[in-house]
Amino acid sequence: MPESPTHPLDAFDRAILAILQQDNTTPQRVIGERVNLSAPAVQRRIRRMEQAGVIQANVAIVDPAALGHPITIFVEVELVSETAGDIDAAKRSFLAAPEVQQCYYVTGDVDFMLVVLVPSMTAYEALTRRLFFNNANIRKFRTFVAMDRVKAGLAVPVA
Template structure:
């Protein structure tokens, strides 16, 4: 998911933070149950959730799918080095990675590499095809390194809200 541009957002109070903690665990939690848990009325919880959605604090309501349940058995962490760091080069790479469904996460980073990607694929032949298209045959890329995950120890989606 593309990050929305930074805009002025209202400060989150302790109620907003408590609501976020609950909906990040399960966004189908009934609003009356949230209201009870945070000591607010159901209407107040509804207003606060709507405001956080409108302001972009809550960026999306999605289902987290177990990769094993859909035979997405290969998880690869890939370091990608671009040929240069010019804006046009990195923007083209960002567009390519953003528009590749198998790329689950993409981070533009510092420290000697350009990007770190999390890629999920059903098997090695599919992953190999992706590496050819995204990296080996891509004139923007000068090198890449793959780390294949042996075990998904933790794959959280919740953000700790201070």
């Protein structure tokens, strides 16, 4: 049921998604009451959105500092070569690094933007050696350390 001309998300789907993005443990009966559908209808819609990939995962959002990773770092990465194979190799490298929480292949002056969580700057230095300095296809990288997490929303606007 991806957003497409043949299967657009209707107002019920969007209302269900808005509730689930706030708390995905909300009982289907409660969701149904809020959106004026029966619990079985809500269940069918959720299952259809899961099967279509609209709902990609049901996860717990955890405070990184509570798990010993208080430092958030944003990294711009520029490659030497941008062949399809080189880009795919970089993607695989970033995917394999558990410290890399988010990775975006972007347009502009850099090739990738990474969001990294580390327990210390020493750990970040080790990561830079592993991911960047030991990779001949990394031209340069630039680091930005977050001073405060003002907003870290994961909810996609549904309106």
